[in-house]
Structures are given as structure tokens and as C-alpha cells.
Amino acid sequence: MAVTRFGSLAARAPVPIFAAIGPGRQADVERLLARRGLRRAHSPRDAAVLLVSGDLPDDMLEALSRVHAQLPHPRATVRWIDETADEIADRLRDAWHDLCAGVTDEEDRLPDVPPNEWKGVGPHGQGGEGMMGGTPYGRSMAMTGPDIRDGLQLDRYTARIGPFAPMLPPGLVLEVTLQGDVICDATVANAAFAQPAGADAPELCAGRVVRLLGLEAAADRLIEGKRPGAVWLRGAVPSGLGLAEGTEARGRLGAWLAGEVVTVAPVDLPDFLEGAEWSEAALLLASLPPSAIIRATRPTEVA
Structure with missing residues (x-):
């Protein structure tokens, strides 16, 4: 009874949505998520419903699965192809009510394994290779390089961000090398999706x-x-x-x-x-x- 009452109260809150936006759908999704009763999640960990809008290219499906894996349970996916904004808003609310009532939950799409195999790798079994190499505990090591501002040797860390990062245009993947939080190098690894x-x-x-x-x-x-x-x-x-x-x-x-x-x-x-x-x-x-x-x-x- 307590769980049911709690779920009923939760269902009244705005639907926490993380959007994976495809080609041609940026404006539609931005207008949709500004509606009362819907809430744009800051990250997949902050969401319960994954909104997939438009037809995504095949080479984006793995990235979509990684986003899905970051949503906490219980979670649901809603796909938006041809429906009106009113219709998809109703579907999002229905999915949220079902989650709050404990009616539905989606299983993992990806195996629960680290992105980099590290156990038993290297001389000490922690994935490292000597002082500066390998992926210790599954994380790539930052390597030193000259600071772009004053030339001092500082750690540099390279990562790929996108294609569904909410602070970037949909589809854009940036490979950035950071020293602290300063970008010392950037490369476009995937172009932004075309939009109207x-x-x-x-x-x-x-x-x-x-x-x-x-x-x-x-x-x-x-x-x-x-x-x-x-x-x-x-x-x-x-x-x-x-x-x-x-x-x-x-x-x-x-x-x-x-x-x-x-x-x-x-x-x-x-x-x-x-x-x-x-x-x-x-x-x-x-x-x-x-x-x-x-x-x-x-x-x-x-x-």
C-alpha cells in the first residue's frame, strides 16, 4: 500500500525525460520539452523515460544503447516518429504513470562489462602497463603535455563526447583533449545532424x-x-x-x-x-x- 501511495504521488511530478534527438527533430523536441508536465533531464541518470525522436543512423545505435544503460531502473523508452506533439506528450505521461505504478521496466540492452577489460591485465593485474600505460581499473591514464597557456607540463586527458550529450548539438561528437577543464585540442569525430x-x-x-x-x-x-x-x-x-x-x-x-x-x-x-x-x-x-x-x-x- 505504501509503495502504491508513493507511486501515485510520484506520478504527479513532471515526467523526467532524456531526449536522443535525430536528424530534423531538434526544434520539435525542444518545443515539446518546454511544455508543462514534462521535464528535460540534465543527464540519463536524472531521467526515467528515454525519448528517441526521429530515425537515427545505424552507426548511432550503439551510442543510443549506452545512453539507455545509464537510465536507472525502472525506465522506459518512447519513440517519436510520426505522431503529433500532443500525442507524444500523452504517451510520455502514460509511460511515466506506468513506471510509477510498477507496471513496466526495461531490461539492459548491453552486457554488464567494463568498457575496457582490465582484470588480470598487466604485471599487477589492475590493467596498468608500467608507470604510465594501459587502462588501470578500466580508465585510460592522463598523459602529461605542455599547457597551452604557459607551457608547464600538465596532465592531458582525451575523451569523446556526444552524439546525444545535451550540451552539444544533436549528432555532434567531439574528441577533446583537456588539461583540467581547458580544451587544448578538439576534433570533430561525427558531424551534427542536419536540421530544418x-x-x-x-x-x-x-x-x-x-x-x-x-x-x-x-x-x-x-x-x-x-x-x-x-x-x-x-x-x-x-x-x-x-x-x-x-x-x-x-x-x-x-x-x-x-x-x-x-x-x-x-x-x-x-x-x-x-x-x-x-x-x-x-x-x-x-x-x-x-x-x-x-x-x-x-x-x-x-x-
């Missing part, structure tokens, strides 16, 4: 930046076409950040808040991101309209 022109809508572009500033409610209000309810949003973006074609991130946000469409030529993403702290890099990417990022990563295609 509607993804450049001023309210959506402003919402992406404002959300990264930690103002979730203000971002949702912007996407819904309302006043954000926060004072001097433009001033929350540092001056001089993200210079591109004579405009900077703060100026672009100001234009979007005024309802203006911003056009930016493709930038050299590795050069654009190098030297930025990771939080700045996410803000830099959000300060560019999707069309600019798509053209930068897919130079022969039209967004």
Missing part, C-alpha cells in the same frame, strides 16, 4: 543559451514565446566570448531575445573551441545557430 531552418528560430536559440546559464524556467518561457521573467539575461554572458563574423555570444543572445534571426558563417570549430574551459565551450556552441554548426561540420551539405 526552424531550428534557427530566435526563441529556440535564446533558450539554448539561457538553459546553459542554469535558468531552466526562463528558457522554457522563451521557447513558449513568453517573456523570460529573468533580469538582464544578455549580461549573464561574458563580453568578448565567441567572436564570429564581428559578433560575439552576448550580442547574438541579445538579437535572439529581440526576436531577430542571426546568420553566422561556418566557423573552424576546433580553433573556435581551443583554449576555452569546458563550460565556456558548451556556451560557445549554443551561441551559434544550428545552421552554422551544421555547415561547419558538414561543409558540403545545406542545413
